[in-house]
Amino acid sequence: MQNNNSSENTLSPDRRVLVIGGGVGGIRAALDLAESRRDVLLIDKAYAIGGLMTQLDRTFPTNNCDLCTVSPYLSQGARERHLEIKPMTTLTRLEGEAGAFTATLVTEPRYIDTDKCTACGECAKLFPDAVRVTPGLDPRAPTCMRYPQATPFAFSIDITKVADMAALKKVCRADAIRDDDTRRESVVDVASVVLSVGADLFDPAVLDNFGGGKFDNVVTGLEYERIMSASGPFQGNLVRKSDGRRPKKVAWIQCVGSRGINKGDVPYCSGVCCMYALKEAMVTRERFGDDIDTTIFFMDMRTYGKDYELYFNRARDEYKIRMIRSRPHSVVENSATQNLSITYALEDKPVQETEEFDMVVLSTGFRVGEDAKNLAGVLGIDCNQYDFAATHPFNPVLTSKPGVYVCGVSESPKDIPETMVQASAAAAMAVTDLPVVPVDLQTEDLFAPERDVRGQDPRIGVFVCDCGFEIGGIVKVDKLLADVCANTDVAVAKAVGYGCSSESMAAIETMIQENHLNRVVIGGCSPRTHETKFQDLLRRVGLNKYLVEIVNLRDQTTWTHMNEPEKAQAKAARLLQAGIAGVRKNRPLIDHTLPMSQNALVVGGGVTGMTSALTLADQGIKTYIVERAPALGGLARSLRKTIEGEDVGAFVQDLVQQVTAHGNIQVLTRSIIVDHSGMPGLFTTGIQTGVRMNYMQIDHGVTILATGALAGRPAQYGLGTHTNIMTQLEMDSMLEDEADKIQAMEQVVMIQCVGSREKENPNCSRICCQAAMKNALRIKEISPDTQIFVLYRDMRTYGFQEEYYRKARDLGVKFIRFSLDQRPEVVEADGSLSVTTHDFILGCDIEIAADCVVLSTGLIADDETTEDLALLFHLPRTIDHYFLEDHVKLRPVDMAQRGFFLAGTAHSPRTIRESITQARAAAGRAQTMLAKKEINLGACVAKVDDKKCASCLICVRACPFDVPFINAEGVSQIDADKCHGCGVCAGECPAKAIQLLAYEDDQILAKLDGLFER
Amino acid sequence: MITAEQKPIPEIIQYIAPYGKILLVGCNECVTVCAAGGRKEVGLLASALHLNSMKQGKTIDIKEITLERQCDPEYVEELTPYIDGVDAVVSMACGCGVQTIAGRYKKTPVFPAVNTRFMGASLGQGVWAERCKGCGDCVLGITGGICPVARCSKHLFNGPCGGTSNGQCEIDPDVDCAWRLIWERLKELGMEDRYEDLMNAKDWRPGGAGGPGKIIREDLA
Amino acid sequence: MENFEPEIVAFCCHYCAYTAADMAGSKRISYPSNVKIIRVPCTGKVDAIHLMKALEKGADGVYVAGCLAGDCHFKNGNVRAEARVNRVKKILTELGWEPERVAMVNMSAGMGEYFAQTAREFTETIRKLGPGPGKFAGTNDKAAS
Known part of the structure; x- marks a missing residue:
């Protein structure tokens, strides 16, 4: 069940997409394609897919354990029928053109049949040298599987180290060892290629000043993650390599190997290190005690992502992580204690400081590795000067070669959410090289027929996931299992490690079958995230999916009571008992389905909305764009040039033309949404359109929110009081239209973070640092003698934007830092302007005469619009009024309300390039939903017992959706395909004639019994 | 439909204080529709009685059952298997139901849990209003379909009393004056002249004044 | 009753309160472990009997946590729940028990901190009230079935 071998897959070779790289981006792209019913071949050079994310201990900004957040995706990967996974495989040749490539692949011998290997580990025990247990990049942990949820879950053999093949074969009871396995070359036809091989991490050993690779207690960020990880070399104990002691003082040094000009450095910013250092420091204090002193040495704190500034504030204010703005000079080891001295300079002090730490973490960033460089050559794509795949600002996932798309760190340094977005975007683009799928494609049934369990006495299996540290580190799983065995109908009670891993899922399946279980209780993560997964597991073993109860032992128990393990234990035991009592009453149920509308509604006609609409319309999906303004274009209409120098106006004009001419797109300008009803897949939205405000209704299956944001214009620094005090957006226009005015300027002062990162608007606007660099460079181009001063708090020119920052410095733009408590003042005297600010290096206030003051005002959420739509559509928003996506990390463009997708600056501030990517991603995600063709209404619907019904009409009147009616038989009838499953009628029925399936009264009362059983 | 509402719980508690085993009987007709004594209310009352005995550190054994109709002996017969095992019966039906049970099981005390209020109609979710007094001699045919017996506080027959003010009743200003309603309705029907018809003194005997009513249908009986 | 630890049941709707409770977890915001959650699709599903039965079976306090007013995924389930x-x-008042033993709270899916806060506040309220009906039951456990 775990692996797709060639005999069972139904891939049609002329319609597939080759995804190269099985990291989180490649997996997302492959899954999006497979969910859209497109055939995918996913290859990875490693023994197991998963990539870098599986090495991380936790991920920001949720600080969740990655294994459990990514692993559902991995084993989803093993399941999908449209997806074939080939590990240990590389691309060696690509010929042909988009739509008709011929790819030559080479698969290295594994010497183990992955279909037979159960990963029992016997071979590894006897022949530890020859058997690769995929230890990943942590050589100190040879006995550790690379990660416990590996897909495929199998070992591999290093044939060069095998001395006695016969003996090795003998230990394998599964007969999985294949000594005749060879390196195989295969040729496949593919329509398009998605490149997602990521990048390597910088090896700090090449630097001679920080002791990386030299001192035991200097580790990289990733090594630190491995040390903290429950599946890492120290089983999640934070200890020093030199003496096994827990460090009391840990320091992080940022930008190691990044943003540098010295030997071994790269000039770009790696984009993720500030956040991961903050995360590691926060987790350190959370998990290993407040008494561990944590210090971060940084140059600029780059927390530019959505709500990342709040994360930074929390790290500093709540977790008391010490932040020192300095790039340390060196790290020296004390040979007696193996402690480490960091020497650094502070901007306001003339002398250097030296401080001793127990452990130093080097925040290293991304480097394109040799393999990736070679692959770019094989693919025949252009790369930028740092060997990342080059893309165009207005087509950010397309490489220089048509039909070859790129996502994730292969394109530029980025974090997981951005990678997920780009992956979905690349998948949506890769589809365009395939023929459009016929609409009448049948839904597939992947599962075996169901076993009838009615009338059987319950035989319950209780499986508790220890989730590494997350559950097993807080409560004693053994004790929980011993407790549940007091129930005579519990036939099996077992701990299952990471319950959601392929291995554990397979083990649970076996135990269900061997023990003839007919009810299952899973103690683990929240049912919100994991119920579907385990329901699918039941379906695979022929049990109805409603015969499982998920007990929330993590999100609602160990995570919330981590400091009171005994109480957590008691609560976990109670909840499990409630789950067992509940599952006894569960009944097999049938899901109801309806055909899905194949139309899409895009709200907002800016660049994002138009891009989403075009992506959908090209796939044959009828798309409506509803735009409030009289014309399409949005905020981009007031923007002239991108930082790369591209002409925004021409681009927008072209987009508008394409959209207007497209047969599948209907544009409704001057239109507002006034009502909304229906369910995911079958929405009806009412709009008033045109100057006469005519009312019309749109039927649609999906909705993309692309309502944008507003240009900020806070009344700060005299904005609006003087013609020479302007925003970056106004400067952008002036640079195009009034170059003579620029040439007349002697001094220009730019002030950053205006109206952002303040109490009223705590987040970073993300776009302003690059906007300031863009305009500064253009000023310098027009008028090289104009002096430019940029007053900033942190320069956040992430990724390749750093280049422009460096160029500005090279051209003599002066950067002066300010802080919120000593903010600059703009003074007007006799019509002329000057700016006073504190100079931390000089240690005094300085005054700068300014011909022009340019304020970086950033973006603010369109509160009024998002509020109206949030009410109409029942959608959540962030505290700063942007729409809130379902999962910041794993579902960054999906909304919690199914059928809604989010893109562009309605999500958070971002550049045009980033908005386009997100627009394509949202369109891609919408397609995955539309591809299902039918709506699963679930089984949770109200059911009337005719015999009990008194025809009182109370349900008819109480239903929020007017579903029940009194039928010809004189009793209430509730149609399953109309019922929304809220249960209001069941809660109101005076005859107790209505039950809400899956939440019947006896099930709820049984859970209460379980909670209070003594 | 007969409209009832639950008695204050303390009153019910007082009735059953001496008893340890209770049969709590609901009715799936009128009292279910007016949400006073159906299966759900039986459950709630049972639970309330449990909570009460818990307060006193006692236990109470309650058997819950809801009959299709408590005013029919055949349905009431369903209680027979339980009746010997209980000390008392609490009925959530209207008075008719209570008496049917009391008539069938002579040795077991029966207590009412609801007050039967009136014959009423539903005005919407959770709202019922009195519409019929069961006077035994219906006059709706001449009063425009609005009953002066049920809806005039004084049961007047020939126009309103002097107390009506702004069309509302002097007994309760929230109540519409029935005679105002009758007048408006007749006007709408173009039957204003009927208003002038005088009614004779009403014979109250069919409605109960002549002793307990009884109907015998000889073709059925 | 020096060390009285109240037992509390919270009926949480899937879309808001249950999600908020998960959110509290992912932010590692702690609240009293006394609170045990039963998930329902909508608080409109929560019958008055469920609240009564919870007290009967041993809960010292029960609350229903639904979406914010006007924000119910099912339009008005939270309003129905509050009425119940x-x-x-x-x-409870009629019976001489404290009405504060049951409560309705409203929150959105993102309000993890508020979920924890209400859990703390409700637990404190019940702690002050002392043991609920179930604790007086003595050998009365069977009556609940």
Whole structure:
């Protein structure tokens, strides 16, 4: 069940997409394609897919354990029928053109049949040298599987180290060892290629000043993650390599190997290190005690992502992580204690400081590795000067070669959410090289027929996931299992490690079958995230999916009571008992389905909305764009040039033309949404359109929110009081239209973070640092003698934007830092302007005469619009009024309300390039939903017992959706395909004639019994 | 439909204080529709009685059952298997139901849990209003379909009393004056002249004044 | 009753309160472990009997946590739930039990901190009230079935 071998897959070779790289981006792209019913071949050079994310201990900004957040995706990967996974495989040749490539692949011998290997580990025990247990990049942990949820879950053999093949074969009871396995070359036809091989991490050993690779207690960020990880070399104990002691003082040094000009450095910013250092420091204090002193040495704190500034504030204010703005000079080891001295300079002090730490973490960033460089050559794509795949600002996932798309760190340094977005975007683009799928494609049934369990006495299996540290580190799983065995109908009670891993899922399946279980209780993560997964597991073993109860032992128990393990234990035991009592009453149920509308509604006609609409319309999906303004274009209409120098106006004009001419797109300008009803897949939205405000209704299956944001214009620094005090957006226009005015300027002062990162608007606007660099460079181009001063708090020119920052410095733009408590003042005297600010290096206030003051005002959420739509559509928003996506990390463009997708600056501030990517991603995600063709209404619907019904009409009147009616038989009838499953009628029925399936009264009362059983 | 509402719980508690085993009987007709004594209310009352005995550190054994109709002996017969095992019966039906049970099981005390209020109609979710007094001699045919017996506080027959003010009743200003309603309705029907018809003194005997009513249908009986 | 640890049941709707409770977890915001959650699709599903039965079976306090007013995924389930909570409060008052033992709270899916806060506040309220009906039951456990 775990692996797709060639005999069972139904891939049609002329319609597939080759995804190269099985990291989180490649997996997302492959899954999006497979969910859209497109055939995918996913290859990875490693023994197991998963990539870098599986090495991380936790991920920001949720600080969740990655294994459990990514692993559902991995084993989803093993399941999908449209997806074939080939590990240990590389691309060696690509010929042909988009739509008709011929790819030559080479698969290295594994010497183990992955279909037979159960990963029992016997071979590894006897022949530890020859058997690769995929230890990943942590050589100190040879006995550790690379990660416990590996897909495929199998070992591999290093044939060069095998001395006695016969003996090795003998230990394998599964007969999985294949000594005749060879390196195989295969040729496949593919329509398009998605490149997602990521990048390597910088090896700090090449630097001679920080002791990386030299001192035991200097580790990289990733090594630190491995040390903290429950599946890492120290089983999640934070200890020093030199003496096994827990460090009391840990320091992080940022930008190691990044943003540098010295030997071994790269000039770009790696984009993720500030956040991961903050995360590691926060987790350190959370998990290993407040008494561990944590210090971060940084140059600029780059927390530019959505709500990342709040994360930074929390790290500093709540977790008391010490932040020192300095790039340390060196790290020296004390040979007696193996402690480490960091020497650094502070901007306001003339002398250097030296401080001793127990452990130093080097925040290293991304480097394109040799393999990736070679692959770019094989693919025949252009790369930028740092060997990342080059893309165009207005087509950010397309490489220089048509039909070859790129996502994730292969394109530029980025974090997981951005990678997920780009992956979905690349998948949506890769589809365009395939023929459009016929609409009448049948839904597939992947599962075996169901076993009838009615009338059987319950035989319950209780499986508790220890989730590494997350559950097993807080409560004693053994004790929980011993407790549940007091129930005579519990036939099996077992701990299952990471319950959601392929291995554990397979083990649970076996135990269900061997023990003839007919009810299952899973103690683990929240049912919100994991119920579907385990329901699918039941379906695979022929049990109805409603015969499982998920007990929330993590999100609602160990995570919330981590400091009171005994109480957590008691609560976990109670909840499990409630789950067992509940599952006894569960009944097999049938899901109801309806055909899905194949139309899409895009709200907002800016660049994002138009891009989403075009992506959908090209796939044959009828798309409506509803735009409030009289014309399409949005905020981009007031923007002239991108930082790369591209002409925004021409681009927008072209987009508008394409959209207007497209047969599948209907544009409704001057239109507002006034009502909304229906369910995911079958929405009806009412709009008033045109100057006469005519009312019309749109039927649609999906909705993309692309309502944008507003240009900020806070009344700060005299904005609006003087013609020479302007925003970056106004400067952008002036640079195009009034170059003579620029040439007349002697001094220009730019002030950053205006109206952002303040109490009223705590987040970073993300776009302003690059906007300031863009305009500064253009000023310098027009008028090289104009002096430019940029007053900033942190320069956040992430990724390749750093280049422009460096160029500005090279051209003599002066950067002066300010802080919120000593903010600059703009003074007007006799019509002329000057700016006073504190100079931390000089240690005094300085005054700068300014011909022009340019304020970086950033973006603010369109509160009024998002509020109206949030009410109409029942959608959540962030505290700063942007729409809130379902999962910041794993579902960054999906909304919690199914059928809604989010893109562009309605999500958070971002550049045009980033908005386009997100627009394509949202369109891609919408397609995955539309591809299902039918709506699963679930089984949770109200059911009337005719015999009990008194025809009182109370349900008819109480239903929020007017579903029940009194039928010809004189009793209430509730149609399953109309019922929304809220249960209001069941809660109101005076005859107790209505039950809400899956939440019947006896099930709820049984859970209460379980909670209070003594 | 007969409209009832639950008695204050303390009153019910007082009735059953001496008893340890209770049969709590609901009715799936009128009292279910007016949400006073159906299966759900039986459950709630049972639970309330449990909570009460818990307060006193006692236990109470309650058997819950809801009959299709408590005013029919055949349905009431369903209680027979339980009746010997209980000390008392609490009925959530209207008075008719209570008496049917009391008539069938002579040795077991029966207590009412609801007050039967009136014959009423539903005005919407959770709202019922009195519409019929069961006077035994219906006059709706001449009063425009609005009953002066049920809806005039004084049961007047020939126009309103002097107390009506702004069309509302002097007994309760929230109540519409029935005679105002009758007048408006007749006007709408173009039957204003009927208003002038005088009614004779009403014979109250069919409605109960002549002793307990009884109907015998000889073709059925 | 020096060390009285109240037992509390929270009926949480899937879309808001249950999600908020998960959110509290992912932010590692702690709240008293006394609170045990039963998930329902909508608080409109929570019958007055469920609240009564919870008290009967041993809960010292029960609350229903639904979406914010006007924000119910099912339009008005939370309003129905509140009405039922009020009904149970009335019954409890009639019985001489404290009406504060049942409560309705409202929150959105993102309000993890507020979920924890209400859990703390409700637990404190019940702690002050002392043991609930179930604790007086003595050998009465069977009556609950």
